[in-house]
Amino acid sequence: MAPNPPFLKHHALDQQTLAPFQGPSQTPTIHHVPDQPSVPLNNQEVQDFLTAELQTTILDRMYNWLWLCATKESHRIDALHQHLFKGRSILPTEDPALHLIWFKDKVCIKPIPLCLLNHSFWLHFLPPSPEAPSALPPSSTRLALGFLRSYAYLIRHRSDLAIAVENGLLPKHVDWLQWAHFIAPFRNVQDLDVAPRYHFGQLRLTRLNLLIRVLRPRSRDDAGTNRHYYTMHWYTSAYLRQFVSAGVFVFASLSLIMSAMQVILSLPSDMAGRTWTREKDALSFAFWGFCVTVLVLLAFSWMLLLAGPVVYFGAQQVFGYKMKERFERDMERVRKSGEGKMGA
Known part of the structure; x- marks a missing residue:
């Protein structure tokens, strides 16, 4: 005491x-x-x-x-x-x-x-x-x-x-x-x-x-x-402002997805139809591969964006629970020690 x-x-x-x-x-x-x-x-x-x-x-x-x-x-x-x-x-x-x-x-x-x-x-x-x-x-x-x-x-x-x-x-x-x-x-x-x-x-x-x-x-x-x-937040604009960054990221992601899909669909599947790349199959394949890579990386970014905070928050809660248990054990030990001294 x-x-x-x-x-x-x-x-x-x-x-x-x-x-x-x-x-x-x-x-x-x-x-x-x-x-x-x-x-x-x-x-x-x-x-x-x-x-x-x-x-x-x-x-x-x-x-x-x-x-x-x-x-x-x-x-x-x-x-x-x-x-x-x-x-x-x-x-x-x-x-x-x-x-x-x-x-x-x-x-x-x-x-x-x-x-x-x-x-x-x-x-x-x-x-x-x-x-x-x-x-x-x-x-x-x-x-x-x-x-x-x-x-x-x-x-x-x-x-x-x-x-x-x-x-x-x-x-x-x-x-x-x-x-x-x-x-x-x-x-x-x-x-x-x-x-x-x-x-x-x-x-x-x-x-x-x-x-x-x-x-x-x-x-x-x-x-x-x-x-x-x-x-x-005490007024509406300040409350809405916190969602602007997330909204811009979603809009940019959707724009990038649609642009990549448009490039992929614009490449003809038959060799005869490729008028401007008739002798440049490697360049045409590179365009297609780059667009697919962009889509894969974007999907990976979204996975990190969604799963990363969940994993990080979960790890914090596990750590917090362990510290809570340790705190309660220490409190119980101090309480028993105090009772022992009073009994003596």
Whole structure:
């Protein structure tokens, strides 16, 4: 079990004092959640706030099948400088369901809520067990641990920190040494201590959009539909544009097939009818052979186009299933090891 809070008080990146929990020698500073003056410091209000900031309901419902979308390894998260190297732009998002979701040349990352950088907030509102007085559901703590552990992978170097500050993912006053001290304990957080969503790293939006159509996890009360996990196209022309390349390829293939067939049929079968190639049988045969070769190569290209992705996707799913099985075996071994220590 991860310590609570995971970081030391003097390593906290937000040093504001929460008024209801002040010591005898402290001066009250704020009566609300840090950076959220509309959220007072009472359990129900804070619980609702944390749910809105961290809960990933739809991904939790899809959890047993997420291995079809990504490898079940929590450390599979590119650092921020790696995202830029791969040509992805960073999109800050306030929706926790989009945290670490990427598509094409973009990756969505949720900025860290300031309250998660505050030692007193962790101490009083993110307890390690439901037996603690005025405790929130332990899922809130697990979500917070998983969320901040993901940042331990996102920001590994000074350059990553500079990118994070530039994109508004962290407060501007945070320097490298402060960040290194704060985030170090989260690197040791185990998968047993985090929410199920953070058993996975980054997820691909296109695959989530396919999976949600099969699983249909959203009910009538949920926002959105089961057609998309998140809509990538907001107007018709952008939606249709993705089919243009495939349409051009099909049209070009059909044109090439018909042209080759026309050349083959235009060659007379009898020698007497070949007026312009009467003495050039080799050239006539070469024309015929070239057209047939074009048709064969085109058929082979179509076979690769259709079968290649199927084989590649199938190999990925086999690998993903093996990694899922290994992950579950490791989790069971760690769980039994923890129970053995408690029994001793």
